[in-house]
Amino acid sequence: MASLKQRATATYDWIERRLGLIKPMTAAAEHPTPASNASWWYVFGSAATVLLLLQIVTGVLLALVYSPSANEAWSSLGLLNERIPLGWYLRALHGWGSDFMVAIVLIHMVQVFLFGSYKFPRELTWIVGVGLLLLTLGMSFTGQVLRFDQDAYWGLGIGASIVSRIPFVGAPLVHLMLGGPIIAGTTLSRFFALHVFVIPGILILAAGVHIWMTLYHGVSEWPMPGRLVSKATYQREYHELTEKTGIPFVPDAAWKDAVFAAVILLAVMATAYFFGPIGPGGVPDPTIIQTAPRPDLPFLWLYAVLAFLPPHIETAFMLIVPVLVIIAMLLLPLFAGEGERHWKRRPVAVLMVCVIGITLALFTHLGTYTPWSPIMDAWTNAPVPQKYLENRSPLERQGALVLQYQQCRNCHSLDGMGGQRGPALDAVASRLTEDQIIRQVLQGGGNMPAYGNALSPAQTNALMRFLLTLHGDQPRAYDASRVLTQSGSDAPPHAEPHQPSEVKP
Amino acid sequence: MNQTPEQPPQNPVQAAAELPPPNPEAAHHSRRAFLFKLSLLLNGAVGAALAVPLVGYLLGPAWRNGGTVGAWVPLGTLDSFPVGETRFAQFRSPVGRADDGDTAKVACWVRRISQQQFQVFAINCAHLGCPVRWFAQSRLFLCPCHGGAYYEDGSRASGPPERSLFEYRYQISGNQLIVHAGDMPTLATQASCSEKRPLTQIQPAAAIAASTTSSTPRSGEWQV
Numbered sequence A: 001m002a003s004l005k006q007r008a009t010a011t012y013d014w015i016e017r018r019l020g021l022i023k024p025m026t027a028a029a030e031h032p033t034p035a036s037n038a039s040w041w042y043v044f045g046s047a048a049t050v051l052l053l054l055q056i057v058t059g060v061l062l063a064l065v066y067s068p069s070a071n072e073a074w075s076s077l078g079l080l081n082e083r084i085p086l087g088w089y090l091r092a093l094h095g096w097g098s099d100f101m102v103a104i105v106l107i108h109m110v111q112v113f114l115f116g117s118y119k120f121p122r123e124l125t126w127i128v129g130v131g132l133l134l135l136t137l138g139m140s141f142t143g144q145v146l147r148f149d150q151d152a153y154w155g156l157g158i159g160a161s162i163v164s165r166i167p168f169v170g171a172p173l174v175h176l177m178l179g180g181p182i183i184a185g186t187t188l189s190r191f192f193a194l195h196v197f198v199i200p201g202i203l204i205l206a207a208g209v210h211i212w213m214t215l216y217h218g219v220s221e222w223p224m225p226g227r228l229v230s231k232a233t234y235q236r237e238y239h240e241l242t243e244k245t246g247i248p249f250v251p252d253a254a255w256k257d258a259v260f261a262a263v264i265l266l267a268v269m270a271t272a273y274f275f276g277p278i279g280p281g282g283v284p285d286p287t288i289i290q291t292a293p294r295p296d297l298p299f300l301w302l303y304a305v306l307a308f309l310p311p312h313i314e315t316a317f318m319l320i321v322p323v324l325v326i327i328a329m330l331l332l333p334l335f336a337g338e339g340e341r342h343w344k345r346r347p348v349a350v351l352m353v354c355v356i357g358i359t360l361a362l363f364t365h366l367g368t369y370t371p372w373s374p375i376m377d378a379w380t381n382a383p384v385p386q387k388y389l390e391n392r393s394p395l396e397r398q399g400a401l402v403l404q405y406q407q408c409r410n411c412h413s414l415d416g417m418g419g420q421r422g423p424a425l426d427a428v429a430s431r432l433t434e435d436q437i438i439r440q441v442l443q444g445g446g447n448m449p450a451y452g453n454a455l456s457p458a459q460t461n462a463l464m465r466f467l468l469t470l471h472g473d474q475p476r477a478y479d480a481s482r483v484l485t486q487s488g489s490d491a492p493p494h495a496e497p498h499q500p501s502e503v504k505p
Numbered sequence B: 001m002n003q004t005p006e007q008p009p010q011n012p013v014q015a016a017a018e019l020p021p022p023n024p025e026a027a028h029h030s031r032r033a034f035l036f037k038l039s040l041l042l043n044g045a046v047g048a049a050l051a052v053p054l055v056g057y058l059l060g061p062a063w064r065n066g067g068t069v070g071a072w073v074p075l076g077t078l079d080s081f082p083v084g085e086t087r088f089a090q091f092r093s094p095v096g097r098a099d100d101g102d103t104a105k106v107a108c109w110v111r112r113i114s115q116q117q118f119q120v121f122a123i124n125c126a127h128l129g130c131p132v133r134w135f136a137q138s139r140l141f142l143c144p145c146h147g148g149a150y151y152e153d154g155s156r157a158s159g160p161p162e163r164s165l166f167e168y169r170y171q172i173s174g175n176q177l178i179v180h181a182g183d184m185p186t187l188a189t190q191a192s193c194s195e196k197r198p199l200t201q202i203q204p205a206a207a208i209a210a211s212t213t214s215s216t217p218r219s220g221e222w223q224v
Helices: A004-019 A022-029 A043-064 A073-083 A086-114 A123-146 A150-163 A172-178 A185-219 A236-243 A249-275 A298-308 A311-335 A347-369 A394-405 A436-442 A457-468 A480-487 B012-016 B031-057 B097-104 B206-213
Strands: B071-077 B086-092 B103-111 B118-122 B133-136 B140-142 B150-151 B156-158 B167-173 B176-181
Touching: A004 A022, A004 A298, A022 A249, A043 A185, A043 A249, A073 A086, A086 A123, A086 A249, A086 A298, A086 A347, A123 A150, A123 A185, A123 A311, A172 A185, A172 B206, A185 B097, A236 B012, A298 A347, A347 B012, A394 A457, A394 B206, A436 A457, B071 B167, B103 B176, B118 B176
Parallel strands: none
Antiparallel strands: B071 B176, B086 B103, B103 B118, B118 B167, B133 B140, B140 B150, B150 B156, B167 B176
8 A cells, every 4th residue: 555655756757657747837936036036026927926826816707796887897896796796895905916016027027127137138127027016007997997987987088189190090099989979888898898808908918928038048146336237248147147146036035025025916906905896986877977087096096197197298298208118128138138237337217217117206205185176166065264354344355255266276175175276265365456357357368268248347356355365474465556646756666555445344 | 555567757958868869861851740730731821811810800990991980969958058158968878888977977068159059178198198177267278287277268278288189079959059079089089079180289389379269160060
């Protein structure tokens, strides 16, 4: 009677003799790698792969219940959230897992860039990696569409509006994107196909190629200042380094990957558990217009950029800059494939990472509170602060009413309440003179609509009187020439200006 | 346990390397090589024949000529739109299907200028398509996404939009206001199908403003 161990060995031999994969895969896992790269800085690629697996598993499980029909998608998410046991948790894992994956892929990319690991002979690994980043972002966007709530609906509208700006083929491309003339069932179906079949298929294939190339060339060694990459000598040097200091990737280096992967998975689980599933928001009914559509976190920076582009360069910017950025990322290793790898000797690279990182972070932060958007209900929800009404004449108080009633507060804040699209009005009279206020209100300009048609002369007058009382601690702005003509040429220029009708109690 | 005498090859590549070299005659580009090339050609032809309808199917929605889809749909009776006011209205898209659910609903703003004069604005901001809201007191349309603003006649007031609001063509049929609707309005696909004008690309905002303020819309006409 053979022992259990002997039987297990025999079974293994039987399988491996027929499969022929276990031995080469074990050998690949145990390949020697330079000891210097068994570092916590080298764990992000494997973490991204683990997150991809998490997304695949949770995605398949969600697909068991999700209904990709315009009529039912939104309610099937409600079903998952409310009725299916643990459905909320699966949705939360998949949703937060997606944000984590975008973040880890970006961190991985920054690490590879700063360490110069994209240089010879790993140029193609980088290029495929750029593709993987774009595919990950594509998964993020299409996944957001599958949530099929108000944000998804209007997000598709924004996507279609951007596509429509492409010259000559804008209309066919809009129809191609939407699968018809409007955002409807066919639109959801094709984004479902993209999210579930097309992009994941390419993503898994590309990730496989990416990992294969990492094995083929070996993980890049820790960069040293002054050790230059040269196409003539690099591979020999790397080989020598591996022979001299090499340790088996599994287990000597891989334990750090495994620990970090576990930490990341725990982080996703904790986030999912404590924050719950993302949405769905309101039902995707385009006749419900009391909505302020906003994209998911990975695209907030883009949403913010679109608010700041001047109209005349916007289309060109939208269509050309992304293409240039992608081309630049793809061509980077071809133009900088040799030379220094260490960040201390590559100040431009470090500066680029800082500038791009800060820019994206700033725009993302702006996207979280959208100061450019009017606050649609501020005119009824944010009253004029009491301190701005005290000691005011009836006419001035009437002006405060005009300010509220004409929706000025949707764009202008008082005491921190109200929209931020226009400047705060707390001390407007210290910046603008009486004439300038009237002109600005009636004619608009500087991104403010003209109110000449919406205000009667009496309303304008009352509004102006009220605004003139708002000058904070500073003196009121005045027109020097007016003061001179009214009070004689010997008046000092800093004299208290003419008071229109202010009633002092 | 019995061990099988022969050991399996380490991997297929090594196994191939260990085989005896092929017949040198066969290695020359002879009949078999020619047949292989021919088979590639055959598969290329079959592949092309397969691909053309597949690509055609894929591009089907794009081929539909923009401006030919759509139909006239009633918005409501004239009484529901008081003269001098701008009212919210909605209809079911004539190009929607039953299983489109709520997404086949379309909203618009109806401005009645006089007894017979209307303007029917698309809900979609001309910047990036978000739903604009009408504020009757300040006589402005405001967009929640990036803060585009339009005057009551739909012309651009401020913000990122580079043109006026999209408009639907309308007709008055008895006591009914009917509009022509089809495509979702974007800069390339207009709100209603057009027999007269080609799909416009972006125009300078100044030219748009000039064209919208210089002429008032008349029944049966629409503006870009």
